[in-house]
Amino acid sequence: MEKLLVLGAGGFGQVVRELAEELGYEVSFLDDAARGSKVIGRCMDYETLAGSYQKAVAAFGNNRLRLRWVNQLLEAGYEVPVLVHPTAWVSRSAALGDGSIVLQNAVVNTRSQLGKACLINCGAVVDHDNRLEDGTHIGLGAVIKANCCIKPLQKIEAGTVIFSTRRKIDGVDNLMLEDALYAFGFGNTCSFVKPFGAGHINETYAVYMPQDDGKEELSYILQRVNINVFKKPKEVMENIMGVTEFLRKRIMQDGGNPNRETLSYIRTKAGENFFEDSEGKPWRCYNFIEKSICYQAVERPEQFYESAKSFGNFLKQLSDYPADTLHETIPRFHDTESRFMDFEKAVERDVKDRAGKCAKEILFVQNRKEDCSVLMNQLHSGKLPLRVTHNDTKLNNILFDETNGKGLCIIDLDTIMPGLAANDFGDSIRFGATTAAEDEPDLSKVNFDIGLYELYVKGYLEAAGGILTEAEKESLAWGARIITLECGIRFLTDFLQGDTYFKTERPMHNLERARTQFKLVADMEKQFDQMLAIVKKYC
Ligand code: ADP
Ligand code: GN1
Numbered sequence: 001m002e003k004l005l006v007l008g009a010g011g012f013g014q015v016v017r018e019l020a021e022e023l024g025y026e027v028s029f030l031d032d033a034a035r036g037s038k039v040i041g042r043c044m045d046y047e048t049l050a051g052s053y054q055k056a057v058a059a060f061g062n063n064r065l066r067l068r069w070v071n072q073l074l075e076a077g078y079e080v081p082v083l084v085h086p087t088a089w090v091s092r093s094a095a096l097g098d099g100s101i102v103l104q105n106a107v108v109n110t111r112s113q114l115g116k117a118c119l120i121n122c123g124a125v126v127d128h129d130n131r132l133e134d135g136t137h138i139g140l141g142a143v144i145k146a147n148c149c150i151k152p153l154q155k156i157e158a159g160t161v162i163f164s165t166r167r168k169i170d171g172v173d174n175l176m177l178e179d180a181l182y183a184f185g186f187g188n189t190c191s192f193v194k195p196f197g198a199g200h201i202n203e204t205y206a207v208y209m210p211q212d213d214g215k216e217e218l219s220y221i222l223q224r225v226n227i228n229v230f231k232k233p234k235e236v237m238e239n240i241m242g243v244t245e246f247l248r249k250r251i252m253q254d255g256g257n258p259n260r261e262t263l264s265y266i267r268t269k270a271g272e273n274f275f276e277d278s279e280g281k282p283w284r285c286y287n288f289i290e291k292s293i294c295y296q297a298v299e300r301p302e303q304f305y306e307s308a309k310s311f312g313n314f315l316k317q318l319s320d321y322p323a324d325t326l327h328e329t330i331p332r333f334h335d336t337e338s339r340f341m342d343f344e345k346a347v348e349r350d351v352k353d354r355a356g357k358c359a360k361e362i363l364f365v366q367n368r369k370e371d372c373s374v375l376m377n378q379l380h381s382g383k384l385p386l387r388v389t390h391n392d393t394k395l396n397n398i399l400f401d402e403t404n405g406k407g408l409c410i411i412d413l414d415t416i417m418p419g420l421a422a423n424d425f426g427d428s429i430r431f432g433a434t435t436a437a438e439d440e441p442d443l444s445k446v447n448f449d450i451g452l453y454e455l456y457v458k459g460y461l462e463a464a465g466g467i468l469t470e471a472e473k474e475s476l477a478w479g480a481r482i483i484t485l486e487c488g489i490r491f492l493t494d495f496l497q498g499d500t501y502f503k504t505e506r507p508m509h510n511l512e513r514a515r516t517q518f519k520l521v522a523d524m525e526k527q528f529d530q531m532l533a534i535v536k537k538y539c
């Protein structure tokens with residue numbers, strides 16, 4: 001019987017042993033940790049054993065380790081055979097590099113070339129004309145369609161399908177993004193992609209497509225949804241599909257243009273609402289609305305007034321949407337009392353030892369515990385109704401019409417859920433009625449702008465005043481105060497927990513954000529009577 005030295009006696013080593021024995025070898029293992037009758041030494045003993053063994057293979061699941069050992073064995077003069085299970089099918093025109101292993105029922109088809117130390121796991125299919133570089137692992141049941149190139153040491157997860165004839169797309173630097181582009185049918189034609197927008201949650205890309213006149217236009221928005229935030233993406237997409245279809249009809253009835261005034265979501269080529277990549281992350285896609293513009297801050301006061309009308313109108317348009325069909329995409333999203341409790345827990349645990357850095361801010365929140373209950377109490381007592389609300393009404397979640405400056409389309413529909421009108425109103429004020437950005441580190445620049453507040457009140461009540469109850473109108477000013485406080489609490493909590501929720505660009509980013517919110521809260525508290533009076537004025 002021919003002798004074979006197998007380096008690595010772990011789980012995969014045992015698979016290789018069975019395979020080798022089936023092929024007629026007598027196996028001995030080298031392993032640094034494992035013991036057993038077949039283990040005759042440590043891996044480094046391969047040098048001294050070179051005289052008594054002619055053939056050796058490396059049986060490590062780790063691609064880098066497997067390749068490194070195959071190279072070392074070859075250098076030491078060993079013959080490193082290819083092992084192909086009898087039930088696998090390998091084309092006679094395929095070429096397999098030294099130390100490659102093909103397991104049960106796998107297929108390596110015509111003219112495919114495999115480098116050294118490749119592993120083709122059970123049931124995997126490598127179709128014709130593929131090139132697999134050294135040390136690749138094609139997982140259980142994965143399919144490599146024709147004409148693909150698999151990079152050195154790359155692992156293709158079990159069950160994945162790698163599509164053939166893929167082109168190099170400018171701006172694509174990872175397989176998930178590439179898979180998503182193909183899943184939505186843009187892979188063969190799109191010109192390029194690039195990161196887009198300034199959202200704190202999702203990964204957003206602009207997809208540019210070639211036009212008849214030779215230009216390249218931003219045509220689609222492709223987003224990888226953050227599943228740390230949205231645990232049930234299927235439900236998020238069901239909400240969005242339901243709401244956008246409803247809005248299309250409503251916009252048409254009102255004589256508007258549904259292709260510009262609401263987002264049109266695009267299904268995958270397989271007809272799904274979203275595409276799940278090989279890491280289990282969801283991607284969704286919608287049209288980019290031509291001649292639209294998105295602002296990160298109010299540039300001209302009229303914009304803020306226009307945004308108020310748009311968000312007010314959005315609330316009105318959805319006033320008879322069947323709220324009970326909506327999933328709660330983030331439980332207790334604007335339950336300020338529950339946000340306060342999460343904050344208290346974060347302070348107590350102080351897992352990143354950061355509480356010392358923000359003692360003043362912690363105290364600021366602790367002193368406002370009662371404020372957190374003001375709207376929640378009115379909700380529980382039935383004074384305030386639940387409506388279908390957007391729940392994330394920042395200025396950068398609305399697109400403006402480039403041609404006439406009017407509010408055009410509400411975007412970022414992930415958090416559409418039953419909620420309070422005051423929260424939507426308040427979130428717009430928090431982000432827009434201010435003299436500085438949400439993350440301005442210099443607090444002397446951050447002031448609540450009551451002039452902008454007044455403009456927003458006017459626009460919002462002009463659009464939605466007709467459907468709001470008296471109690472709801474009275475709650476608006478509190479909405480501004482409480483949502484600003486709540487948002488500050490959320491930033492501070494995330495800072496304490498080590499920045500796991502919001503995207504950050506610097507170590508103190510969340511704390512800086514929290515500080516601007518608290519500065520605005522303090523300003524609003526001082527001007528609260530005026531804020532209440534302004535709402536009254538427009539009722
Ligand atoms: P996030 O939840 O991360 O905020 P959004 O859906 O709001 O994700 O998208 C992030 C940003 O991308 C938006 O603030 C906006 O600037 C831009 N954006 C998203 N969709 C569009 C669109 N259809 N047209 C233009 N800009 C868009
Ligand atoms: C997040 O997704 P984006 O950037 O539009 C957050 C909002 C916060 C906001 C603060 C789902 O909004 O709730 O108010 O940041 N969205 C989610 O800027 O948590």
Ligand code: MG
Binds near residue numbers: 199200396397412
């Ligand atoms: Mg957004």
